[in-house]
Amino acid sequence: MRKHFYSNGKLLLTGEYAVLDGALCLAVPTSYGQSLTIEAGEKGKLSWTSTDEKRHPWFAHTFDLRQDLLHSDLLTEKDATAQRLRELFRAAQQLNPDFLVGAEGYEATAKLGFPRNWGLGSSSTLVSNIAEWAGVDPYELLWRTFSGSGYDIACARHNTPVLYRVLDRKPDAEPVNFNPPFREHLFFVHLNQKQDSREGIKRYKSIATDKKEALKEISGITGQITVCSTLEAFESLLERHEQIISSLIQLPTAGEKLFPDYPGQIKSLGAWGGDFVLATARSNPEAYFKSKGYTTVIPYGNMVLETT
Template sequence: MTETALKYYAHGKLLLTGEYLVLKGAKALALPLKLGQSMNVTSGKQQNRIKWEAFTPNSQWFSCEIQFPGFKIIESNDSKKAELLKKIFETIGKLNPEFPFERDFHIQTKLDFNPQWGLGSSSTLIANIASWTNVDAYQLNKLIFKGSGYDIACANADGPIFYRSREKPVPVNLSFPFEDHLFFIYSGTKKNTRHGIEHFLKTKGDISEGIRQIIEISENISRIKKLDEFQLVINEHEKIISGIIDEQSIQDKYFSDFNGVVKSLGAWGGDFFLAASSMNEAATKNYFKRKGLQTIFTWNELILND
């Protein structure tokens, strides 16, 4: 008979302000999501084994069996994911040498969203595993993915937060009267966040003024009550980041005829983006669907802001 399952849950994430510059100490406004990832852990009768099964909303997308000691991969249907999981467990073994890997564990995870969407399949995994193995999630995330940690902060948050590296996240009372005019659209492209981070960290030049401007925007945007003011601020944000990373904004590239403002969320070039428009919901969705983009969420459908 197996033991009662240990259950964990972590929220997905989106970064409204501060992409890239949060890695350099800028204050960012981060949004935990209503969608996330669950993890159930049971113990069996065997020893020195971790059996891993991962599910999306529609199917199983990864399975793996790892043997201890040495974290040897016995079998897997995806060698790249298995190697990453092995690396995570090896790192945990160093952070918490007392964790009983010699036991028999059966782990099942389930995402509430498509893992290609970039909403935090990795960060929710790290947060859940860290809770289970009693290690610091920020430290584990830094060692594995080298990210800023805002996504880890979102994983366990109850609502929007201000996030700054090496500081405790600060809850934000975010109340946009125009939230019915805010939409999150999947670009159709999965962005490799690690590559984006590595590329940005190699950027040379003084970005201190850009950091100052983004901090000011992050603080001001949380107090905005009018849609047109919100549009002006996120458009300015796009111009600042565009200048720093030397990339054309997503609106200039693809949506120059859109009646509203489009803003990248997180690493530019993929995953989700934000659209803010005075048009009604039907008209806004129809515009993007005509562009071939079918995955669209309203603010209320996606953002955890009770």
């Protein structure tokens, strides 16, 4: 009964925060992802193991399928990871009542292909894989268990960049041919910390301001970026995008805060304050970022899933 599932990681190049209110965003699947392997196990049990990118187990738990899932109100799980998994299983059962019902047992192994603090979608790839295993809508499973727009699920299920928007919980993911001719001048830099996207979303929603014009302009910038042919034009669009989002969330840009002397353009990706930024550069910028204490610098071609 061995089954194997795989989902791509994600990066949101444009439309962070604004995508929550219907703006068009550009998202790319990464060459890093997460797999889930299901095999036969002890009857009535689900033995789960999660490993990191070095294949070292960081979480293991055995669920009793009847007590832990069908009667979850009878048991309070102290481990946060086990609790989150059980919430996912319960939500999947609500969408597919036949999921995990019966006398079978399972051995499940989730293998992450990137460091857990990178913020490339350890949760979204997990949701996508469990949804495929359960035979349910991955977007619906996401929204029943996590907050967010769903762009990460679009990346998990697409092997090309996507133009994504969501209105009234109706996701629209359109594959797009985004392969900029200046891609060798683009780099992803990790900020040495993982940002809690749920906290970022909460902050964005708490700020009362008229976003209509900003959302329209962000959507326009997204469209322009997909057809941009020069690095200079691309940098100009990134700069304007940063200004708009900075105004919306009332936070300084990553460039202003961390890299005021950087000669290229810096753009935050996803929830501001952590994870990766996108940097443009005429030559390899690794020495600059290492001098600032940021040692993870990944060329665009190594990070984004190859689409050719």
